Amino acid sequence: xxxxxxxxxxxxxxxxxxxxxxxxxxxxxxxxxxxxxxxxxxxxxxxxxxxxxxxxxxxxxxxxxxxxxxxxxxxxxxxxxxxxxxxxxxxxxxxxxxxxxxxxxxxxxxxxxxxxxxxxxxxxxxxxxxxxxxxxxxxxxxxxxxxxxxxxxxxxxxxxxxxxxxxxxxxxxxxxxxxxxxxxxxxxxxxxxxxxxxxxxxxxxxxxxxxxxxxxxxxxxxxxxxxxxxxxxxxxxxxxxxxxxxxxxxxxxxxxxxxxxxxxxxxxxxxxxxxx
Numbered sequence: 001x002x003x004x005x006x007x008x009x010x011x012x013x014x015x016x017x018x019x020x021x022x023x024x025x026x027x028x029x030x031x032x033x034x035x036x037x038x039x040x041x042x043x044x045x046x047x048x049x050x051x052x053x054x055x056x057x058x059x060x061x062x063x064x065x066x067x068x069x070x071x072x073x074x075x076x077x078x079x080x081x082x083x084x085x086x087x088x089x090x091x092x093x094x095x096x097x098x099x100x101x102x103x104x105x106x107x108x109x110x111x112x113x114x115x116x117x118x119x120x121x122x123x124x125x126x127x128x129x130x131x132x133x134x135x136x137x138x139x140x141x142x143x144x145x146x147x148x149x150x151x152x153x154x155x156x157x158x159x160x161x162x163x164x165x166x167x168x169x170x171x172x173x174x175x176x177x178x179x180x181x182x183x184x185x186x187x188x189x190x191x192x193x194x195x196x197x198x199x200x201x202x203x204x205x206x207x208x209x210x211x212x213x214x215x216x217x218x219x220x221x222x223x224x225x226x227x228x229x230x231x232x233x234x235x236x237x238x239x240x241x242x243x244x245x246x247x248x249x250x251x252x253x254x255x256x257x258x259x260x261x262x263x264x265x266x267x268x269x270x271x272x273x274x275x276x
Contacts, residue, residue, distance in 0.1 A: 004043060009058060012087035013080060017066035020057040021089070022050040027118070027275070028094040031057040032082065032102025034258070036151065036159070036191055038064030038181055040174075041099070044264040052276060056094070058085050060102070062194060068186030073193035075206070078105040083113055095275060097121040099258060100231070101194065107210065110217040119275060120221045124229050124257055127210035128236035128243070130203035135162060136231060137203070139195045149192035151182035163257035165228035214243035221247045222274045226255030226262065248274065 009019035020039055029049060031042050039057040049055045059066040061081050062073055071077050082105060086094065095118045098106040103125035109117060126132060135158070139149030156178045160170035182191065199205060221244050225237040234251055241249045250270050252259055259267045 004039060004046070006039070009085070009088060011061075011081065011084035013084040015061045015067045015069060015081070015084070017059045017061060017085070018064070019085075019089075020046070020055070022046070022053075022055040024050065024054045026050075026053040028054045028056055028091055029275075030082070030086065030091075030094045030096045031055065032096065032098040032105055033057075033060065033063070034100030034102055035194055036063055036156070036178060036182055036187075037099075038177070040177055041258065041261055045260050045268055048264075048268050049271070052272070053095070056085075056089065056091070062190030063187070064181050068184065068190050070189070071193075072197065073190055074197035075104065075108045079108050079111075079113065082109065083116065086116055092116070093118050095119045095121070097123075097271070098125070099123045099260065100125060101198075104198070104210070107213050107217060110213050110219075114217070114219060117219045120217065120219050121224065121271060121274065122221065122240070123224045123259055124226065124232050124236075126198050126204050126232055127207060128214070128239040129232070130207065131233050131236070132199055132203050133162065133231050135159070136195065137199050137201055139192045140200050142201075145196070146188075146192055149195060150188050151179070151191060153179045156182060163229075163231050164262055165226060165254055165256040166262065169262055211243055214240065215245075217244050220274075222270065223247050223249045224259050224267065224270060225249070225251050226257060226259055227251050227253045228255060229257045231257045 006018040103122035139145045157175045161167045223240045225234045255263045
């Protein structure tokens with residue numbers, strides 16, 4: 001799980017994280033992980049992607065081994081981190097693949113940084129509908145939300161198992177790794193602020209601005225969604241198709257919230273068909 005070859009990276013905004021960069025002559029792909037996760041969640045697909053592409057992955061600030069600044073952790077914050085990483089790597093443009101929070105960030109990049117995106121692949125972002133699993137909304141509750149949002153081994157195990165169609169894929173190693181990162185000082189704050197920036201007690205917030213960003217995404221886009229996604233339901237893929245002009249939408253049977261982890265062969269086949 002933790003044997004990926006990484007190096008420290010200081011972003012153009014001064015925040016520190018870790019970088020995986022396979023190098024090579026292929027077109028660059030930037031991988032953006034989801035809430036409370038880290039670059040290890042891409043571990044099943046990085047070796048195969050690296051056969052054709054220069055694969056770049058980094059921990060989003062607030063999570064993994066990255067800094068945890070006292071920040072808003074809203075959409076603008078995460079867009080800034082992607083741009084700052086690309087600037088630090090002198091990467092003007094890349095294919096960008098985002099999962100969940102990472103996918104929402106790709107959509108939001110369309111507002112001011114669309115020129116940094118070559119092709120976009122988004123997997124189950126929050127924003128294409130109000131529905132979100134009630135468990136994910138717990139940290140947004142008044143008064144009790146902050147303590148409810150404190151990550152523990154049990155809450156991390158619950159979240160990973162909830163997100164996956166085959167619960168056995170939420171392995172002990174993955175849970176232990178996620179738990180180790182979420183116990184780092186500052187993670188409780190970054191986790192709750194990230195959730196509250198996107199969700200409220202009654203579901204997804206900021207939907208009009210997200211829809212506007214999706215309409216403005218004028219780059220070739222592939223939308224992947226697991227049919228058994230219990231975080232953001234797969235029916236939201238239809239909304240994505242309606243908002244993003246020309247989007248290619250693929251719904252994956254037997255898959256939950258993480259196609260790259262749960263169904264890596266199908267993920268790789270769809271990515272290659274779209275990018276090559």
